[in-house]
Amino acid sequence: MRWVAAPLAAVLTALAMAGCGGDGAEPGAPEGATLVLDFQPNAVHSGIYAAQANGFFEDGGVDLTIREPSSTADSAKLLESGRADFAVMDINDFGIARERGIDLVAIAAIVQRPLASVIARDRNEIRTPGDLAGKTVGVTGVPSDDAVLDTVLRSGGVDPGDVRRVTIGFNAVAQLAAGKIDAATAFWNAEGVQLRDLGIPTREFRVDEFGAPRYPELLLVTEAGSNGEALGSRVADSLARGYDELGRDPDEALDDLTNEVTGLDRAAQQAQLEALVASRAFARGQSSATPQVDDRSVNSWSRWFERSRP
Numbered sequence: 001m002r003w004v005a006a007p008l009a010a011v012l013t014a015l016a017m018a019g020c021g022g023d024g025a026e027p028g029a030p031e032g033a034t035l036v037l038d039f040q041p042n043a044v045h046s047g048i049y050a051a052q053a054n055g056f057f058e059d060g061g062v063d064l065t066i067r068e069p070s071s072t073a074d075s076a077k078l079l080e081s082g083r084a085d086f087a088v089m090d091i092n093d094f095g096i097a098r099e100r101g102i103d104l105v106a107i108a109a110i111v112q113r114p115l116a117s118v119i120a121r122d123r124n125e126i127r128t129p130g131d132l133a134g135k136t137v138g139v140t141g142v143p144s145d146d147a148v149l150d151t152v153l154r155s156g157g158v159d160p161g162d163v164r165r166v167t168i169g170f171n172a173v174a175q176l177a178a179g180k181i182d183a184a185t186a187f188w189n190a191e192g193v194q195l196r197d198l199g200i201p202t203r204e205f206r207v208d209e210f211g212a213p214r215y216p217e218l219l220l221v222t223e224a225g226s227n228g229e230a231l232g233s234r235v236a237d238s239l240a241r242g243y244d245e246l247g248r249d250p251d252e253a254l255d256d257l258t259n260e261v262t263g264l265d266r267a268a269q270q271a272q273l274e275a276l277v278a279s280r281a282f283a284r285g286q287s288s289a290t291p292q293v294d295d296r297s298v299n300s301w302s303r304w305f306e307r308s309r310p
Helices: 005-017 043-053 075-081 091-099 143-155 172-177 191-197 227-248 250-260 266-278 295-308
Strands: 031-036 062-067 086-090 104-111 116-120 136-139 164-167 183-187 203-206 218-223
Touching (some): 043 250, 116 143, 143 295, 172 183
Parallel strands (some): 136 183
Antiparallel strands (some): 086 218, 116 183
């Protein structure tokens, strides 16, 4: 089944004029809603927690509960079943869910550029994508990994078949640190930061710098016709205020995250947030941070991903 770009653009802008809707609650009372994250809370979610800590969702008339995903959580199914009103989803998962007929719409971009990369463990041995020829490269097994790896390889003139591709799950840090593989697909804001902290002399090939367009890695989505869609404009506006706070004071936004979520390593999250901010991962255009979805960048992703699929 082919991914069609034009309908995607339509659903991304569908909420711009959405009404606030109602569920019979007392006028003026906040309406309850649930947001499920894509992963355990971390620095990339700081804008969401800044909006929550500063009462911006409540100001918008939404009593929002933020949930961590379980190990078996399926965001699309949670939305479809009504067990969640909003979900943070990787753009690839969003596209696949829509291919499967789940009518999802995106109301915000949590991250405005790709976080995917190919990370090599020895920056002296592997200086360019061309140096990956003949090397062993780990992938998680997620289909989008192949698109990322193939794009980086082709940018260096390497045929994708000229590397030894092994499935390692989500163990890139351990595998690279132990020298069991030469490179791996991984997130530069997470695994990339961890490897540097371990003193591994890595080299990163970020996919949007080696052949892929700049696209939003993470989206905040809801199901069309649901309570989430009715509340979508209010949640998006509240989230925009949270991103304003993150752009103004990233450290304060990180405090909002770590104060709410127990057990986080503050230093590790600080390093990740600094990498995100320095790379303008939250920024679109000239602004320091904005959650607005740019249809053109999403459609660019759609065309790139379609071309990159086997």
